[in-house]
Amino acid sequence: EFVLTQSPGTLSLSPGERATLSCRASQSVSSSYLAWYQQKPGQAPRLLIYGASSRATGIPDRFSGSGSGTDFTLTISRLEPEDFAVYYCQQYGTSPQTFGQGTKVEIK
Amino acid sequence: QITLKESGPTLVKPTQTLTLTCTFSGFSLSTSGVGVGWIRQPPGKALEWLALIYWDDDKRYSPSLRSRLTITKDTSKNQVVLTMTNMDPLDTATYYCARRTSRYGMDVWGQGTTVTVSS
Numbered sequence: 001e002f003v004l005t006q007s008p009g010t011l012s013l014s015p016g017e018r019a020t021l022s023c024r025a026s027q028s029v030s031s032s033y034l035a036w037y038q039q040k041p042g043q044a045p046r047l048l049i050y051g052a053s054s055r056a057t058g059i060p061d062r063f064s065g066s067g068s069g070t071d072f073t074l075t076i077s078r079l080e081p082e083d084f085a086v087y088y089c090q091q092y093g094t095s096p097q098t099f100g101q102g103t104k105v106e107i108k
Numbered sequence: 109q110i111t112l113k114e115s116g117p118t119l120v121k122p123t124q125t126l127t128l129t130c131t132f133s134g135f136s137l138s139t140s141g142v143g144v145g146w147i148r149q150p151p152g153k154a155l156e157w158l159a160l161i162y163w164d165d166d167k168r169y170s171p172s173l174r175s176r177l178t179i180t181k182d183t184s185k186n187q188v189v190l191t192m193t194n195m196d197p198l199d200t201a202t203y204y205c206a207r208r209t210s211r212y213g214m215d216v217w218g219q220g221t222t223v224t225v226s227s
Contacts, residue, residue: 001171035213037155044204044217045155056215088155092213095168097145099155 002026002091004100012108019076021103023089028069033093036065036074039102040085048087049074079105110134112144112205112218119224120195126223130188130205137163137183143208144188146179148201149220156201160208161188197225 003026013019023034032052037045047056049065052072062077076083084107089100116128130144137144145160159179160168169177178191188205202222206214 033213037214039155044220045214046217047213047215050212050215056212090155090157090213092208095160096170097157097160097168097208097213099147099157101154 001096002029002094002098004089004091004098006087006089006100006103008103009101010104010106012106013079014108015079015081017079019074019079019083019105021074021076021087021105023067023072023074023100025070025072025091029072029091030093032068033091034065034067034072035090035092036063037088037090038083038085039088045088076105110207110216112207112216114203114205114218114221116203116221116223118222119226121227122196122225124195126190126192126195126199128190128192128203128205128221128223130190130218132186132188132205132207135207137161137181137186137188139163141210144181145206145208145214146188146190147204147206147214148199149204150198150201158203159190195225199223200225 005024007022034052036049039045053065064075086102086104088102112132143162146158161179176193181188202220204220206217
């Protein structure tokens with residue numbers, strides 16, 4: 001069973017700064033079936049990135065994903081006020097299609 | 109427009125069976141590659157993947173909950189049903205359903221339904 005480990009647990013940054021979130025898998029993720037989701041309080045998660053690096057429909061280009069194999073990164077180039085939220089990675093290539101434990105991006 | 113909506117009881121007693129229904133529109137669960145999955149989130153905690161049913165009726169479950177979960181679909185009604193037996197207070201969570209595609213992962217989510225397990 002895949003284990004996805006996200007780091008850091010919490011990222012304290014100011015608007016305008018760059019955020020770099022990591023997701024490490026316990027085994028290689030097949031065909032880059034790696035997604036990133038954003039979740040704000042009281043809301044359902046929203047798909048940001050699929051296939052490790054492709055932005056979902058309507059996602060601003062300040063969000064970018066990269067990586068392959070076991071190491072993946074979500075980068076937010078310049079944080080906007082609405083970007084402060086919790087971010088989850090998920091591998092969806094092999095069942096169970098596990099999620100990471102999340103990274104909270106909070107205002108410094 | 110693709111939408112999913114979860115429905116079911118908000119309160120169940122310990123040892124009871126929970127039945128949740130996901131009613132969706134804007135896509136067909138007969139389309140190759142499409143699935144509908146269930147995910148839960150205890151208060152203040154991370155997302156937990158529970159189960160998934162594919163267009164061809166292939167079913168996948170979380171290994172830790174497999175013995176308690178059953179997922180079924182009614183393609184004609186555009187519904188997916190999840191049952192979870194022997195509910196425990198630790199199963200208190202918001203339960204989400206989401207569409208899953210092979211390309212995008214879980215691309216559209218329902219709003220979630222909160223289930224509390226308490227006597």
